[in-house]
Amino acid sequence: MRSRASFRGHPIHPALIPFPFAFLYGAFIFDLAGRLTDHPAWWRTGGHLGLIGIAAALVAAIPGFVDYFGTVPPKSSGKERATKHMLVNLGAVVLFAVACIIRGHPGAMPGTSELVLQGIGLALLTMGGWMGGVLVNRNQIGVDHRYARAGRWKEETIQRGSGGSLLVARSDELKPDQMKLLHVDGRRIVLARTESGYVAFDDGCTHKGGSLAGGVMIGGVVQCPWHGSQFDCRSGRVKAGPAEQPISTYPVTETSGEVRLSLGSQ
Numbered sequence: 001m002r003s004r005a006s007f008r009g010h011p012i013h014p015a016l017i018p019f020p021f022a023f024l025y026g027a028f029i030f031d032l033a034g035r036l037t038d039h040p041a042w043w044r045t046g047g048h049l050g051l052i053g054i055a056a057a058l059v060a061a062i063p064g065f066v067d068y069f070g071t072v073p074p075k076s077s078g079k080e081r082a083t084k085h086m087l088v089n090l091g092a093v094v095l096f097a098v099a100c101i102i103r104g105h106p107g108a109m110p111g112t113s114e115l116v117l118q119g120i121g122l123a124l125l126t127m128g129g130w131m132g133g134v135l136v137n138r139n140q141i142g143v144d145h146r147y148a149r150a151g152r153w154k155e156e157t158i159q160r161g162s163g164g165s166l167l168v169a170r171s172d173e174l175k176p177d178q179m180k181l182l183h184v185d186g187r188r189i190v191l192a193r194t195e196s197g198y199v200a201f202d203d204g205c206t207h208k209g210g211s212l213a214g215g216v217m218i219g220g221v222v223q224c225p226w227h228g229s230q231f232d233c234r235s236g237r238v239k240a241g242p243a244e245q246p247i248s249t250y251p252v253t254e255t256s257g258e259v260r261l262s263l264g265s266q
Helices: 018-037 040-070 077-103 112-137
Strands: 155-158 165-170 178-184 187-194 197-202 216-218 221-223 230-232 238-240 252-255 258-262
Touching: 018 040, 018 077, 018 112, 040 077, 077 112, 155 165, 165 178, 187 258, 197 252
Parallel strands: 155 178
Antiparallel strands: 165 258, 178 187, 187 197, 216 221, 221 230, 230 238, 252 258
């Protein structure tokens, strides 16, 4: 049984990230400057910026959670980094929220404890921003890195029935060198079309767990987008490192305009 396919586009959270950074940094600067110069208008501005910054951070976290659970490959170095990134950013927001609670009112003069909490929160926020940059540039999370003629990103959840094979595509659904990510009973499997027909293989690179569906395929060879490991799409053997272990491949048949995947008894 097949479910309806979904198409992943550009995540929106990179466009939201500057807002909590600007508001929370501004909150600390105005609070500190107001406290040092005894300017009530400045610390009132800082108090309101802090509230807006917390709200902006929570809004920006929504697509971040979507990426964390739906885009970042499981059991990968990117997942570990994304988990630390999430915890650090949430810790920063919690510290700013606690500072606001202690303060009681945005117009009240910030005490030393509130400024200390905000300062630690900014340090965590800066660390989280650096981790986010690594996720975008090294793990390519949240960016569109599709190659020429790769086609629109396709992702589909397949329900296993009682039969021995699964209907995973129509014969004309993919063109040569295009791929599609399948979710089958919690497993991530890539369906791809080569010049000689359809193939299927595990999505995770055996080096650091990068998503091969998000990589590049040409001439029957798929390349991981993270560190460049290459695998033969039919045999699964390593064509180029740093990966050392092959990927698992699965039988695919194409009859009467249908593409079927066999997973055996696994």
